[in-house]
Amino acid sequence: MYRLPFDVSPTTYDEALATLHSALRFGICPMLESVEDMLTELGDPDLAFQSVQIAGTNGKTSTARFAAAILRGEGLRTALYTSPELVSYTERMEVDGRPVSGGAFARGIAAAFEAGQRVNARRTAAGERPYDITEFDLLTVAACVVFAEAGVDVAVLECGMGGRWDATSAVKSIKSVAITGIGLDHMRILGDTLEKIAGEKAAIIKRGRTCVLGVGTATPDTMEEVFLDQCASEGVVPTLLRPEDLADAAGEMHPGVPRAHADLPHATYRVTERPNRIGGSLVLDVRATRSSYAEVSALKPVYQAANIACAVQLAEDYLGRPLDAEKLFDSVVTCPTPGRFDVLRPEPVVLVDACHNPQSVQTFLTAVRAVAPKVEERPSLLCAVLADKDVEGIVQLLAPEFPRVYCAQTSSPRALPASELAQIFSHAGNAPVATFASIPEAVSALEGESYVACGSITTAGEVAGIFRPGVQARG
Secondary structure, three states: OOOOOOOOOOOOOHHHHHHHHHEEEOOOOOOOHHHHHHHHOOOOHHHHHEEEEEEEOOHHHHHHHHHHHHHHHOOEEEEEEEEOOOOOOOHHEEEEEEOOOOOHEEEEEEEHHHHHHHHHHHHHHOOOOOOOOEEHHHHHHHHHHHHHHHHOOOEEEEEOOOOOHHHHOOOOOOOEEEEEOOOOOOHHHOOHHHHOOHHHHHHOOOOOOEEEEEEOOOHHHHHHHHHHHHHHHHHHOOEEEEEOOHHHHHHOOOOOOOOOOOOOEEEEEEEEOOOOOOOEEEEEEEEEOEEEEEEEEEEOOHHHHHHHHHHHHHHHHHHOOOOOHHHHHHHHHHOOOOOOEEEEEEEOOEEEOOOOOHHHHHHHHHHHHHHHOOOOOEEEEEEOEEEEOHHHHHHHHHHHHHHOEEEOOOOOOOOOHHHHHHHHHHOOOOOOOOOOHHHHHHHHHHHOOEEEEEOOOHHHHHHHHHHHHOOOOOO
C-alpha cells in the first residue's frame, strides 16, 4: 500500500483551490522533468497502479469515461483522470465511478505542492533554475497520490493538451494508449497544421505499449502517416479503428477515404439503431481484435459510437483478453458523459454540450440533425464562447442550425462579451433574440423554453451547475 514519504499540512478544499489558482496556467517552456521529479519526491505513487492514456482533440474525455467504466465492470478498482471540470475540480479525479471527496482532493494538492517546493529548494541550492510548476502539473501529481492512496488497480488518464509534453506523459506505469482524432485546436501551443498537432499527440505511442488509432486519425493520409511512422519507429503495431459504414463516423473524420492497411489489425463497429429523439437509444455492434460484441447500447448520440468502440478495443488491449459481453453492456449503458449531449431537463428540454471548436461543433450538429432534421422544430440555442477560440468558425456552423439564438457571457476571464458574440451571429445571418450578461441571467430568462447550450466547456459547466446544484461549486 502506498504511503506518502513525508507529512503534509491539513488543507481544506478552498485552500487547495487557492494553491491551484496561484500556479501558472500554462508552462513557460514544455517539459516533463518537473512532474517526473515531483513524482520521484513523492515515492513514485504512479507505480502503485497501472495506467492507460488517451489523447485526441475531440472525443478523448468520452472515450476515457467509457474505458474506465468498462474496466470497472471487469472487476478492477478503476480511477479516471479527466479535464477540464464542468463544475467542481473534484470531477477531474474519480475512483470507481465517483468524484473523489474534497478532502482527498485537497490532500493530493497539498502533497503535490510540497513535493514541488522540495524539488525547487534543492534546485535552487544547487544553483539551478527552479521549475515553473503549472496548475496541470499539480493536478496530475495530486491525482497520482490520490489514486495510489485509494489502492486502485488501473488509472485511465486523459491528456490535457497534446501528448508529448502533457503532464500525464510523466506517469511511468502506462501500458496502453489510444488517440481518438485530431482537430485544429490549441494551435499556438501545438502547431498550426493537422500534421504538426498529430506529431505532438503521437508522442504517447512508445515501445512496449499497445495502441489504438481512432477513426479521427485515419484521414487525411498525411496526418495518418505521422501516427504510423511513430508506431514504426517505436516497434508498436497499432490497431486501426474503422466504421463499417463511413456514415457512422459523420463529423468524426476529416474528408477522405481511409486507406485499407491490410497488414495491420483492425477493429470495426456498425450502428444498428440510431436515436430518434434527444436522449434516445444508440445501439451498435463492435468487432474488436479478440472478440465481437453485439447490441452494445447507450442513451447517446451517434457520434459516441466511435468513442465506445475505441474504449472497447483499448480495454481489450490493456487486459490482453476478450471482455465479458454482459458486463460490457451494463458498463456502457450506465456510463455518464457529463457535458456531452447531456440532457439536464427532459421537458421542456434543456441540453448542454461542451463543444468548443469547429470540429466538435460539427460533431454536435451531426447529432442534432439526426434527432431533429427540421431546423424550425429544434430548440433554441444559448451560446457563449471564449475569445481565444475560433469564434467565427463556431458561429458560422451554429447560426443556420437553430430557429432562435440567445447569446450570453460565462464567468471565465477568457469569455467573449455577449454583445460581440451577438454581432458575429448577426453577420452570420441569425441575429440573436436577446443577449445576457451571465449564464444565470440567461437560464432564468429562458425558464419555460426548450434550448441547447453550447460554445465552450465553461458554458456547459455553468448551465449544468444550475440544474445540478448538489455538485460542489468550483470556487
